[in-house]
Amino acid sequence: MRLPGGRRVRQRVCVRSLALGFGFGFVVAMQLGPMSLFLIRSTLRSGAVTGLSIGAGVAVVDGLYAALGSAGAASLLTIGPLRMVLGVVGAVVLAALGLRTLADAFRVRGGMEIAADLATPRRALLTSLAGTASNPLTIVSWAAIFAAASVGTQAQPVPLVIGVAAGSLTWMSALTLGVALVRRAAGPRAIRVADVMTGAGMLGFAGFLGYRSAHSS
Numbered sequence: 001m002r003l004p005g006g007r008r009v010r011q012r013v014c015v016r017s018l019a020l021g022f023g024f025g026f027v028v029a030m031q032l033g034p035m036s037l038f039l040i041r042s043t044l045r046s047g048a049v050t051g052l053s054i055g056a057g058v059a060v061v062d063g064l065y066a067a068l069g070s071a072g073a074a075s076l077l078t079i080g081p082l083r084m085v086l087g088v089v090g091a092v093v094l095a096a097l098g099l100r101t102l103a104d105a106f107r108v109r110g111g112m113e114i115a116a117d118l119a120t121p122r123r124a125l126l127t128s129l130a131g132t133a134s135n136p137l138t139i140v141s142w143a144a145i146f147a148a149a150s151v152g153t154q155a156q157p158v159p160l161v162i163g164v165a166a167g168s169l170t171w172m173s174a175l176t177l178g179v180a181l182v183r184r185a186a187g188p189r190a191i192r193v194a195d196v197m198t199g200a201g202m203l204g205f206a207g208f209l210g211y212r213s214a215h216s217s
Contacts, residue, residue, distance in 0.1 A: 017155040021163020022170070024145055025062060029171040034094055034198075034205045035132050039172060040179050041101065041198040042124055044191050048180035053121040055172025057128025063165030065133075069142030070157040077140055087213020090134035091206045097131055098202030105195030135209055 029036075035058050043051030077083050142164075149155045186194075 014156055014159045017149075017157075017159040018163040018166075020149055020155055021066075021160035022167035023163075024149075024160075025059075025066075025164035025167025025169075026171050027167075028164075029058065029062065029168040034097070034202045035128060036172075036175065037198040037201045038097065038101070038128070038131060039176060041191075041194040043176050043179040044183055044186050044194050046120075046124070047183065048176055049121050050124045051176030051179060052173060053125040054128040055169055055176055057125045058132045058172050059165045059169035061129060061132035062168040063161055065136070065139050066142045066146070066164040067157075067161045069139045069144075070146045070161060072143070073139055077137060083137065084213050086136045087209055090136065091210035091213065093130055093134035094202050094206035094209065097127065098199045098206060100199075101195050101202060102199030105192050105199065137209075137213070 035054065039051050039054045039058075042054055077086070146155075146157065146160065149160060
């Protein structure tokens with residue numbers, strides 16, 4: 001049974017939009033950020049299931065922010081006070097995660113780590129959702145990407161958003177599995193180094209986000 005010409009065209013546009021969104025989500029997720037560091041550190045500590053939980057949280061928020069950007073929510077972030085408040089709140093969340101991670105590194109070094117300090121998949125998912133959502137200003141970036149995609153390729157927003165989430169989840173899953181492969185060879189020292197680097201990285205991202213928010217309002 002042959003499909004009507006208009007339906008075939010819509011299906012092709014849908015597939016192209018899905019593929020384009022997947023590419024956007026995959027490439028954006030590849031950029032080293034606080035949640036990528038957190039995923040690497042947590043996978044080294046607790047294994048692939050925890051890392052995959054973090055990746056799922058990242059993908060959910062990426063898809064949500066992409067949808068908000070596509071829906072025009074970026075215009076709300078042009079309101080100076082709102083933009084500043086959201087940025088400062090996000091910086092506080094990242095700073096808290098960074099300090100907690102640094103504290104974990106020193107507890108391991110001092111032999112004071114307890115089983116409760118090791119993240120469960122559920123706890124890792126919730127932390128990932130909060131950490132990824134801590135930078136709502138990324139909605140502006142997604143809005144710009146979607147505007148360009150819509151004009152240049154006539155992409156459909158719904159499959160584009162689904163593709164973004166799928167691409168983000170694919171990269172995060174690949175990163176988790178790669179770290180899990182080398183986990184057995186990583187001793188306590190490597191985990192401490194990962195904790196310190198992740199904590200310092202999160203504090204750096206928190207400082208940058210806070211500074212940018214305060215000076216762009």
